[in-house]
Amino acid sequence: MPDPPAKKDADARLTTGSEVPNIENCSVIREEQETNVTAWAEANVPGMLLETVAEAVSATVLLYDRNDELVYANASDPTLVPVPEAFLAVGTRLRDLLDALYYAGGREFPGDGRQSQPMGRDDWIANKIASLWKERSELVEKRGDRWVRYQKQRLSNGYGVCVIQDITEQKKREDQLQAAAERIQVLEEVIDQLPFAVCLKNQDLIYVSANQAFGRFVGMPVDQILGRTPRQIFAPEVARRLEGIGHQIARNGIVVTVPERLSTAAGTEMDAVVRQFRIGKPGRYYIVTAIEETSALQSHTGQATTGEAEVRQSAVDYKLAIQDIAGRRVLIATASQALSAAAVEALAELGADAAAVRDAHEMEKFLVAAGQASVAVDLVLLDSDLSGSCAPVAARFAVPAIVAEHDQLIGGLHAHVADIFSRCPATPVGGETQEVASGAESLVDVLVAEDNAVNQIVFSRILEGFGYRFKIAKDGEEAVALWRDLSPRLVLMDITLPGINGFEAARRIRDLEAGDIGPSPTPIIGVLPHPFDRDRDDCFASGMNDVILKPLSPEMLEAVFALHMPDHIALSA
Numbered sequence: 001m002p003d004p005p006a007k008k009d010a011d012a013r014l015t016t017g018s019e020v021p022n023i024e025n026c027s028v029i030r031e032e033q034e035t036n037v038t039a040w041a042e043a044n045v046p047g048m049l050l051e052t053v054a055e056a057v058s059a060t061v062l063l064y065d066r067n068d069e070l071v072y073a074n075a076s077d078p079t080l081v082p083v084p085e086a087f088l089a090v091g092t093r094l095r096d097l098l099d100a101l102y103y104a105g106g107r108e109f110p111g112d113g114r115q116s117q118p119m120g121r122d123d124w125i126a127n128k129i130a131s132l133w134k135e136r137s138e139l140v141e142k143r144g145d146r147w148v149r150y151q152k153q154r155l156s157n158g159y160g161v162c163v164i165q166d167i168t169e170q171k172k173r174e175d176q177l178q179a180a181a182e183r184i185q186v187l188e189e190v191i192d193q194l195p196f197a198v199c200l201k202n203q204d205l206i207y208v209s210a211n212q213a214f215g216r217f218v219g220m221p222v223d224q225i226l227g228r229t230p231r232q233i234f235a236p237e238v239a240r241r242l243e244g245i246g247h248q249i250a251r252n253g254i255v256v257t258v259p260e261r262l263s264t265a266a267g268t269e270m271d272a273v274v275r276q277f278r279i280g281k282p283g284r285y286y287i288v289t290a291i292e293e294t295s296a297l298q299s300h301t302g303q304a305t306t307g308e309a310e311v312r313q314s315a316v317d318y319k320l321a322i323q324d325i326a327g328r329r330v331l332i333a334t335a336s337q338a339l340s341a342a343a344v345e346a347l348a349e350l351g352a353d354a355a356a357v358r359d360a361h362e363m364e365k366f367l368v369a370a371g372q373a374s375v376a377v378d379l380v381l382l383d384s385d386l387s388g389s390c391a392p393v394a395a396r397f398a399v400p401a402i403v404a405e406h407d408q409l410i411g412g413l414h415a416h417v418a419d420i421f422s423r424c425p426a427t428p429v430g431g432e433t434q435e436v437a438s439g440a441e442s443l444v445d446v447l448v449a450e451d452n453a454v455n456q457i458v459f460s461r462i463l464e465g466f467g468y469r470f471k472i473a474k475d476g477e478e479a480v481a482l483w484r485d486l487s488p489r490l491v492l493m494d495i496t497l498p499g500i501n502g503f504e505a506a507r508r509i510r511d512l513e514a515g516d517i518g519p520s521p522t523p524i525i526g527v528l529p530h531p532f533d534r535d536r537d538d539c540f541a542s543g544m545n546d547v548i549l550k551p552l553s554p555e556m557l558e559a560v561f562a563l564h565m566p567d568h569i570a571l572s573a
Contacts, residue, residue: 059165066158068094080164098125147171197291205246253278332356333390334383360389367397446470447488449479476500491524503542510543523564
C-alpha cells in the first residue's frame, strides 16, 4: 500500500526547509504524522481486507459506484482481465475498461454465454453493462481451454461488485464426476438385469449394493437391504456362517466357490453355486457374492454344460474337504464360550469329533487325559488370543496346531481345517502307537521381521497371494519371540530393525536352536535395503542362509521359497 499523503507532506516540509527543524517543531510534525497515518489506515482497512480476501480465493474483484466508475480493482490473475494496468485505476469508467477488454480478446467470447458468434463492440459492451445493473447474476464463459465464472451483484447503496474466477479445474472435476456417475449407472443397470443374485458388501460386511434378483432371493426390496448386515437379513445360524466366510475372504483374498442347497424367501428349494471373492484395495476391500441356480446350466439334451461340469467339480472338491475332516478329533482352545460353541457346532456338522478348552491349563489336562485313554488328538485349533500360551503345550504333546482369528472360529472352517488334514495322514486310533515327529509343528509358514509399514503391506500382499500362513514382527525382540512361539518354516529378516537389528535377532535364534534337539535350523533370509558387501557378509556371519535385495517382487520370494522350503506347498498351489 502507498504512503499516506499527509505523511509525504510532512516529510517534504522537513526536507525543503520551509520549517526550521527544531525539537519542538519535530515533535509537532511527528504527532501530526502519527495522527494522519492512523486516519489513513483506518480509512483504508476495508480496502486492505478486500485485497486480502481476493488473493486468498484467487479471484479478481472489481468494485464500482452508481456512476459505473471503479472504486477498487484487484487483478490477482492478470489473464482474467487482460488489459493495461491503467484501466484498473480508481475512477476508470466501466465502459472504458470493457472497451479495452473487448480489444484484448473479449470479442472471442459472447456476452451472455449463449451466442455462437462473436458480438460487435457496442453490443458486447451494452450487454455487459446491462448485466452489471441486475440485482444479482452469474455467468460462466468458455475462453479457449479455460472456464471463467462472473458473479455480479448490485448493492442497496447503488454500488456494484464483480468477482471473476478461473474455474477450469472445477469444471474438469465436475465432468469427471459426471462421467464416473454415468458409468456407474450403466453398470448398475447391467447388474440389475442379470438373472442371478449378486450383492456387494464392504469390509464391515454391510451391504452396499444388490441387484433385483438378490432382493427377490431374500424377499426384500433392494433399498431395504442396503446398509444392513447379514444378521439383519438372515437367520442367526446362516448369518454366523456368512460373516465367518466374509471376514476370511476380506482378510486373505481367497476365492470361495461352494455348491449349496438354498431356501428362497418364497419357500422354494434350489441347488446353486455360491461364488464369493474380494475386490478393491487394502483398507477398502469389498466382498462380491454371486448366487447362480445350477439347474439353469442343464442343457435341453440332458447333457451337462461346461458350467455345470465346473459346478460338479466344485461339489466334488467340497465333499473331499468334508471327507478330510470327517472322523478327525479337533481340540479348540478359546476363552470365549460363544466362539467355542460355534466352532464345535461347525466342525460337528462336517463330521469331526470336536471339543473345547478355555486356556493352556485346561488344554494340558485334556491332552494328558486323552493320552491316558489312548485317544489321539489330530489337531489343535488355537484362538489367536491364546496362541502364545497354548502353542508350547501343543508342541510338548506333538499335536499339530494352527492359529485362527475370531472370525474363522465362527464360520468358513472347512477350507482352513481341511487343508491341514489333506497334508497329514490320519492319526491312528485305538491301541496303536502314534508316530511322533520331532520338534514342534509350524504354526506359520513364514515369519516376516519388518518395521516399515509400506514394506509390511508388500510382504502381506505377496504372501496372501501365495496362500502362505504368515506373521509380521515389528522389531528384533518380537521376531525372536514369535520364532520361539510359532516355529515358522522360514524367516524373512530385515537387517535395519529397531531395538536389536536383524543380525542380532538371527544370532539369538541360532543360539536358541543350538540348545534344542529338534528339526533342522530354520532358514533365515536377510532382506537388504542396499547392495553393500559389508551387509551381505554380516548376514552370513550372523547365521543367515541367504540374502535378497529390496524392492521385493513375487518372483524373487517364489525363488527363495522354492530353494529353502521345497517340501512345502502353498495354499494357492
